[in-house]
Amino acid sequence: MDLSIAVWRKSSFSGGNGGQCVEVAGNLPSVVAIRDSKFPDGPTLVFSPSEWRSFVASLK
Incomplete structure (x- = not known):
């Protein structure tokens, strides 16, 4: 899969300490793609998209 056009945004729950x-x-x-920023x-x-919605809903 070509992810060269991906615009990555960091989770709002990620701290600024590089964790x-x-x-x-x-x-x-x-x-929807996810990765470890490190x-x-x-x-x-x-x-x-439906798998992602289910995943996010299970976290709430």
């Missing part, structure tokens, strides 16, 4: 940070790219067609070239998880 455990999650970035989300929601601008991709038909998918390893931007590392693995990326990709969800369908």
Whole structure:
């Protein structure tokens, strides 16, 4: 999957201390991607929009 057009934004729950940070790219067609901001070239998880909504709802 080509993520070169991904616009990453850091979770509002991520602190500024360089700790455990999650970035989300929601601008991709038909998918939502997440990654660890400490390893931007590392693995990326990709969800369908409905999977992402279910995941986020389960966290609330």
